Amino acid sequence: MEDYRVKPHQKIDLAKDCDPNDYGEWKGKKAKGVARLTELRAELDALQQVLYAEHQHKVLVLIQAMDTAGKDGTIRAVFDGVNPQGVHVASFKVPTQIEADHDFLWRVHAQVPAKGELVVFNRSQYEQVLVVRVHNLEPEKEWRKHYQQINDFEKLLTDTGTTILKFFLNIDLDEQKQRLLERIDTPEKQWKFSPGDLPERKLWWQYMEAYQEAISQTSTEYAPWHIVPANHNWYRNLVVAEVIVEALKKLDMHYPQAAEDLDQYKKELNEEVIEKKEN
Numbered sequence: 696m697e698d699y700r701v702k703p704h705q706k707i708d709l710a711k712d713c714d715p716n717d718y719g720e721w722k723g724k725k726a727k728g729v730a731r732l733t734e735l736r737a738e739l740d741a742l743q744q745v746l747y748a749e750h751q752h753k754v755l756v757l758i759q760a761m762d763t764a765g766k767d768g769t770i771r772a773v774f775d776g777v778n779p780q781g782v783h784v785a786s787f788k789v790p791t792q793i794e795a796d797h798d799f800l801w802r803v804h805a806q807v808p809a810k811g812e813l814v815v816f817n818r819s820q821y822e823q824v825l826v827v828r829v830h831n832l833e834p835e836k837e838w839r840k841h842y843q844q845i846n847d848f849e850k851l852l853t854d855t856g857t858t859i860l861k862f863f864l865n866i867d868l869d870e871q872k873q874r875l876l877e878r879i880d881t882p883e884k885q886w887k888f889s890p891g892d893l894p895e896r897k898l899w900w901q902y903m904e905a906y907q908e909a910i911s912q913t914s915t916e917y918a919p920w921h922i923v924p925a926n927h928n929w930y931r932n933l934v935v936a937e938v939i940v941e942a943l944k945k946l947d948m949h950y951p952q953a954a955e956d957l958d959q960y961k962k963e964l965n966e967e968v969i970e971k972k973e974n
Contacts, residue, residue: 696937699921701914707922709903715867717924721933728933732772735936740777742943743813747781749948753808753857756939757816759825760864761902762892763874764925766817769864772932773939774815783808786817799823799841800848807852820845824909829901842912849918859918860942862935863910864925868899 698719701707721728746752758766770784785806794802800820808814823841827833849859866874875896878888895902914920921938925931954960 696921696934696941699923699934699938701910701920701922703915703919704911705914706911707907709865709907709922713865713922713924715865715870715924715926718927718930719924719934721930725929729929732929732933732936735933735940736773736776738940739773739936739943742940742948743777743781745948745950746813746943746946747778747811748950750811750951751856752946752948753810753852753855754813754943755808755816755852755857755859756813757819757821757859757861758864758935759819759821759862759906760925761866761871761899762895763871763878764864764866765928765931766864768928769862769932769935770815770817772928773936781811782813782815784815784817787819787822800844804848808857810856820848821909821913825902825905828905829898842909845913846915846918849913849915853917858942858946860939861914861918861920862938863906863920863922864931865922866925868896870926871896871899 696719707713718724746754758769760766774782783806787803790799790802803816803820806814806816820841824838824845828835828838853859875888875892878884910920910922921934923931923934
């Protein structure tokens with residue numbers, strides 16, 4: 696999975712260098728891949744429990760993608776069965792008026808994980824160098840400043856104990872077309888289709904250029920990007936889960952030390968007599 700990690704300031708060409716149909720070493724092994732994902736979910740569940748109990752580390756998983764690439768599906772598939780007590784998903788849509796009246800990181804900082812939490816960003820601060828750039832919502836001299844501002848923000852988070860994992864789910868233009876048609880043709884998926892998806896699709900190559908530069912400018916040692924082949928959902932989910940589980944293992948987490956004299960407390964419980972309250 697290290698092949699999908701972008702080196703700091705690595706120049707990338709999504710069309711030439713990143714195959715959305717890639718299977719890595721799992722080509723022709725879908726059944727085994729799906730079974731491996733089940734194992735990873737169990738590992739993630741166990742690791743998240745230690746993360747919550749230890750109450751020392753913070754983990755931020757950030758997911759960006761073009762429409763239909765599967766942000767929601769990835770979150771469901773990877774975190775299925777994980778205790779929701781210590782996991783939170785934050786979605787960033789068009790800013791409200793009060794959000795727009797502040798700097799673009801104001802609403803983002805409010806959602807970052809606290810100690811013991813794992814937070815998933817469905818879209819993120821990167822909209823400020825993607826949508827804003829493609830739709831000319833700010834002058835170029837302004838949105839270009841955001842690369843360094845984002846890097847500084849993420850450095851602040853990592854310096855204060857946050858592990859950051861960033862994923863770009865990479866599909867191609869043909870796959871997006873098929874998924875949009877599937878939404879239109881499938882009654883239970885029609886609610887997902889928005890007529891606004893089609894004008895955005897016409898801006899595909901502008902978005903690819905924006906993603907390429909954003910990923911190159913903001914993939915760092917402390918907050919790396921991973922470009923995930925996403926034409927095949929099962930492999931997309933497998934890659935994301937593998938990267939997250941491996942990162943959590945590296946934190947070397949442990950359950951807090953148990954209270955002293957547990958045998959004494961056990962004895963007290965076994966010998967206790969609780970009188971029934973009389974009316």
